[in-house]
Amino acid sequence: xxxxxxxxxxxxxxxxxxxxxxxxxxxxxxxxxxxxxxxxxxxxxxxxxxxxxxxxxxxxxxxxxxxxxxxxxxxxxxxxxxxxxxxxxxxxxxxxxxxxxxxxxxxxxxxxxxxxxxxxxxxxxxxxxxxxxxxxxxxxxxxxxxxxxxxxxxxxxxxxxxxxxxxxxxxxxxxxxxxxxxxxxxxxxxxxxxxxxxxxxxxxxxxxxxxxxxxxxxxxxxxxxxxxxxxxxxxxxxxxxxxxxxxxxxxxxxxxxxxxxxxxxxxxxxxxxxxxxxxxxx
DNA sequence: ATGGCCGTTTGAAACGGA
Numbered sequence: 291x292x293x294x295x296x297x298x299x300x301x302x303x304x305x306x307x308x309x310x311x312x313x314x315x316x317x318x319x320x321x322x323x324x325x326x327x328x329x330x331x332x333x334x335x336x337x338x339x340x341x342x343x344x345x346x347x348x349x350x351x352x353x354x355x356x357x358x359x360x361x362x363x364x365x366x367x368x369x370x371x372x373x374x375x376x377x378x379x380x381x382x383x384x385x386x387x388x389x390x391x392x393x394x395x396x397x398x399x400x401x402x403x404x405x406x407x408x409x410x411x412x413x414x415x416x417x418x419x420x421x422x423x424x425x426x427x428x429x430x431x432x433x434x435x436x437x438x439x440x441x442x443x444x445x446x447x448x449x450x451x452x453x454x455x456x457x458x459x460x461x462x463x464x465x466x467x468x469x470x471x472x473x474x475x476x477x478x479x480x481x482x483x484x485x486x487x488x489x490x491x492x493x494x495x496x497x498x499x500x501x502x503x504x505x506x507x508x509x510x511x512x513x514x515x516x517x518x519x520x521x522x523x524x525x526x527x528x529x530x531x532x533x534x535x536x537x538x539x540x541x542x543x544x545x546x547x548x549x550x551x552x553x554x555x556x557x558x559x560x561x562x563x564x565x566x567x568x569x570x571x572x
Numbered sequence: 573a574t575g576g577c578c579g580t581t582t583g584a585a586a587c588g589g590a
Contacts, residue, residue: 302579355588496574497574538590
């Protein structure tokens with residue numbers, strides 16, 4: 291099963307990239323963030339396109355900002371919009387949607403940005419991450435949390451740590467909040483697969499940052515231990531950041547082998563070709 | 573090495589993003 295997550299930075303403006311990407315990568319489950327649409331508009335825009343490709347969807351939107359979706363052709367059961375007890379600013383925003391897909395409890399999240407450490411949005415971000423932890427703790431054996439975490443887990447996940455001193459996305463409290471998720475047994479599957487590689491998922495539109503590979507890795511797939519044990523491949527789809535009118539984020543993709551009761555034997559590592567590896571800058 | 577881009581609401585320019 292292939293699961294992907296992508297902050298599309300407006301699904302309406304990204305349609306010319308999203309639909310061909312679905313046909314090219316053929317994910318079974320897609321987590322979208324920053325759809326920037328209300329639910330009726332998302333349905334009007336995408337319902338037919340997705341149904342024609344065999345997908346169901348659940349969208350949690352509010353219009354101008356935020357907005358998250360789950361798109362699946364591996365089942366979409368027990369959909370929940372938002373997080374239990376989630377904080378708002380002041381009202382809850384459209385930042386999480388969960389569903390059960392082929393036995394996995396998948397959540398698409400768009401963690402609050404935080405703006406600056408002295409901004410009220412920063413505390414909101416930390417509180418929101420606490421609610422995410424509580425939700426994940428209830429599904430620690432089958433959780434797959436995908437999305438834009440707006441946190442770079444380590445200094446290796448930013449192009450120049452010196453630039454980000456005193457900025458959000460790298461502060462110890464944010465990283466500690468993220469570590470609370472890994473303490474539940476959730477694995478950062480891309481970093482596990484590429485422990486020493488320079489792998490980014492976001493590049494600022496400005497100043498040719500993408501072409502110089504000056505980015506950050508803030509879009510993550512966090513998988514519960516039994517799920518992480520099924521990972522056959524995990525990579526960042528830099529191709530989707532190239533070309534005309536891309537999002538400033540690239541999709542993150544994980545391929546899972548069959549669940550153990552599928553009985554296909556031990557995990558086989560993906561092919562290793564040092565000259566051309568998925569997720570490696572090209 | 574965040575003035576420099578992009579998308580949104582708007583109907584020229586402010587705001588958010590990371």
